[in-house]
Amino acid sequence: MTRIPAHRGSIYDAKGRLLAYDSLLYEAWLDLDFVRRNASEDELELLLKNINYYFEIPKEEVLSKLTSNSYFMLLGKSENLDEMLRKITPAIRKYISIELNTERLSLKEYGLDKIVGSLDASGKPLSGIEKIYDNVLHGKKDGFVRKTLSGTLKTKPENGNDVYLSINLDLQKMVYEILEKGVKKNKADGGIAVLMESKTGKILAYANTYDWDVGLMGIFEPGSTIKPIIYGIALETLSITEDSTFLCEGIIQPVKGLDIYIRDTEGEKHGIETFRDAIRNSCNVATTQVASAVLSNIGKSEFYEKLIEAGFGRKTGVDLYGEINGLFQKPSDWSLISPFQFAIGQGIGVTAFQLLRALNTYAADGNLLVPSFVKATADATRVIEVPPKIESRLFSKKLVETMIPVLESVVASGTGTRAQVKGIRIGGKTGTAQKAGESGYSHSDYYSLFWGFFPVESPQYSLLIMIDNPRAGEFYGGTVAGPIFAEIVKNLYGIEAEPSEFKREIYDWKTPDLMGYTLHDVYEIKKLLGIERVVIHGTGRVVKQQPEAGTPLEEEMEVWLSTEEEK
Numbered sequence: 301m302t303r304i305p306a307h308r309g310s311i312y313d314a315k316g317r318l319l320a321y322d323s324l325l326y327e328a329w330l331d332l333d334f335v336r337r338n339a340s341e342d343e344l345e346l347l348l349k350n351i352n353y354y355f356e357i358p359k360e361e362v363l364s365k366l367t368s369n370s371y372f373m374l375l376g377k378s379e380n381l382d383e384m385l386r387k388i389t390p391a392i393r394k395y396i397s398i399e400l401n402t403e404r405l406s407l408k409e410y411g412l413d414k415i416v417g418s419l420d421a422s423g424k425p426l427s428g429i430e431k432i433y434d435n436v437l438h439g440k441k442d443g444f445v446r447k448t449l450s451g452t453l454k455t456k457p458e459n460g461n462d463v464y465l466s467i468n469l470d471l472q473k474m475v476y477e478i479l480e481k482g483v484k485k486n487k488a489d490g491g492i493a494v495l496m497e498s499k500t501g502k503i504l505a506y507a508n509t510y511d512w513d514v515g516l517m518g519i520f521e522p523g524s525t526i527k528p529i530i531y532g533i534a535l536e537t538l539s540i541t542e543d544s545t546f547l548c549e550g551i552i553q554p555v556k557g558l559d560i561y562i563r564d565t566e567g568e569k570h571g572i573e574t575f576r577d578a579i580r581n582s583c584n585v586a587t588t589q590v591a592s593a594v595l596s597n598i599g600k601s602e603f604y605e606k607l608i609e610a611g612f613g614r615k616t617g618v619d620l621y622g623e624i625n626g627l628f629q630k631p632s633d634w635s636l637i638s639p640f641q642f643a644i645g646q647g648i649g650v651t652a653f654q655l656l657r658a659l660n661t662y663a664a665d666g667n668l669l670v671p672s673f674v675k676a677t678a679d680a681t682r683v684i685e686v687p688p689k690i691e692s693r694l695f696s697k698k699l700v701e702t703m704i705p706v707l708e709s710v711v712a713s714g715t716g717t718r719a720q721v722k723g724i725r726i727g728g729k730t731g732t733a734q735k736a737g738e739s740g741y742s743h744s745d746y747y748s749l750f751w752g753f754f755p756v757e758s759p760q761y762s763l764l765i766m767i768d769n770p771r772a773g774e775f776y777g778g779t780v781a782g783p784i785f786a787e788i789v790k791n792l793y794g795i796e797a798e799p800s801e802f803k804r805e806i807y808d809w810k811t812p813d814l815m816g817y818t819l820h821d822v823y824e825i826k827k828l829l830g831i832e833r834v835v836i837h838g839t840g841r842v843v844k845q846q847p848e849a850g851t852p853l854e855e856e857m858e859v860w861l862s863t864e865e866e867k
Contacts, residue, residue: 305402306439309460311416311429313469314504314675320406320416320430326384327399328355328375332366335395347392351375354387377403407469410476414513415467415506415673417621427513429463429673431621436461436677464676464683466502470795471495475788476507479765482784483509486748486770490514492652493788498660498753498762500688501669503618516623519649520747520766523733523777524582524715526645528707529658531575532695533606534590535702539597542702546573546586554588554640562588562640565732565776576706580714582730584644591643600631600639607642610658610694611668617691618653618671626650645733646741652764656751658694659729660762662703663753666695708756718782719752721789728752728785730777735769745769750781754789763788813849814842 311320330351339347348359355375365373375396378384388396404423406416417428425431443457475493483491492515495505508515534540548570551563564570564584570577578586594603608614613628627649629638641647653671661668670689677684695703707727710716715730731749734741748767753759765781765788774780 304443304455304457305400306442306457307402307459308404308423308439309437309462311406311437312462312464313467313472314465315468315470316464317469318407319412319465319467319469320404322402323379323405325377325379325401325403326381327377327401328384328388329397329399330362330365330373330375331371331395331397332368332373333371336366339395343391347395350387350389350392377401410473411507411509412467412472414508414516415465415472415620427621429465429620432619433463433674433677436463459680461677461679463674464678465673466497466504466675467506467673468504468795471505471792472507474791474795475505476509478784478787478791479507480509482765482780482787483767485772486767486774486780487772488748488767488780489769491768491784492764492766493784494652494656494764495788495792496656496660496671496762498663498759499665501657501660501664501671502675502688503671503673504761506673513620513622515652516618516620517651519624519626519651520768521645521648521733521736522650522655523645523731523747523749524584525655525659525729525731525749525751525777526648526650527579527582527587527643528662528703528729529607529610530587530590530594530643531579532661532699532703533603533610534594535575535699536695537594537598537602537606539594540575540590542575544575544593546575546578546583546589547571548573548578548581548583548585550585552585552588554592555636558636560637562644576709579706579729580709582710582715587643588640591640595639600634603639604631607648609668609692610661611654611691612648612650612658616651616653616657616671617689619673623653624651626654645731646736652766655749656762656764659751659764660753661694662700662707662727663759663762665697666693666700668692668694704756707753711752715776715778716750716752716782718778719750719785721754721786724754724789724793725756726752726754726789727756730782732775732777746775748775748780749777750785752785752789761789761792811845811847811849811851814845815849 307322310318313319335344335347348362351357351362352359357375362373384398404419415428417430418426419430420426425434430437437460439460440458443455475495479491479493490510493505493507494503494515496503506515548564550567550569551561553561562584570581570583570586573581573583573586607628612626614625615623638647657669657671667690670691672686672689674686676686704727707729708725710730711719711726711728716728719726719728728751733747733749734743735745735747746769748770749765751764753762763785765785767780770780
């Protein structure tokens, strides 16, 4: 009886391109116990020589295994059965068995490793989509081939289902490369960029230049990027009105009698400001007055609940494994100065996904969305869409309509002018957060942030950029993260406008022309035509195939393909 392993489902990008899939492998196993009991000295010597010659395993290693408690030893793997059989000469064949198994292959470039995830040596999922969608992807039941007196009985395996991501591979590559270039240019420690569909919460690209998933499992202080949420809470609770004004003299003492002051950047004095001016200028003094009005009106417990409703201090529900809650203390642990610090983005630790979805409410008609990487799942007969999920309404449509022009003014004439893109109306908010240390806030280490949505007249996209500790001179969010945002936006519209490629006729009687196709295209055609096995070398698009296009199709035929990445 021969086992046919059940395939783990494949993972595709939004355009159906393979990101992770199972490849069939033939494995040669040495039956150590059978060798111990049956091999003569001459046979053992011949066996050791053959294994050393064909599998390049030293004699000492095999002998060590033979004196251990192990029952089997893996000699090698190959996608080609004939190649494997040539290595096993008749004289040693009785000691070696060949098993059919699978190997998980996946794209790891451009930060995809943190999205797709990985499996351990035993096939157990460790992270990413592989982990959180394991119940969908894992193979259900192996198949078997049995030889009986009446013939050969074949039971097909029950393979896992496929997962289609909202990630667009072209956008992912572009966003990652631009972010990586921005991190290097600014001599920063790292960076994060998350591009999301503003109305659905679907993630189109998620780039992270760190060795670990900082966007999901790390926190940073949001600085002034939190201010639109603070002003939204103040307006929604009627703590301030659209006509409220504030006096900025460059410095303010939030709590009388407490020797702690909040300053504006370089002590800048903005004078009399409306709330629109205060957001455009990213004024700390005015925002402190807004926080005071909110506390006087609804109290600190309700203020805390409003920020919790905005998604801070709790998981977003994004469908990647390992998300943390962030850091947001309960009111019982607050000091007198705490709520004023929160209002300017200090003393609160957020993840990239928390901050993005909170700010995105202004691009989503006031709705708080659940971010998602998955577009659909699919089995052999149907596709099941994963619909967008609205968690709650954070702000009214009227408030959103009030705030959108204000956020656009930040980019048009405020602190976010470096995020401008000609011909595209953008709204957003800058942020520059001092890093906290054991002795207080640093005056040399910063998080530089910019969040924006576009086009303003009908928001489609929401994009967050975070650059960690830039050291090339600039450190303000508008001047460091803003240009990175702008470059991504410019490139985004070029990629989205590209036409689809490779439309050719496929016939069920001859080998198709697969040159130039992606791996996903190949597998779809394989299913359509019932080709028994496709052997692929490399990743990217097909550059060579055997047999040639036009060769008559046969039952249980193999198609060999060579692929390479596009230059």
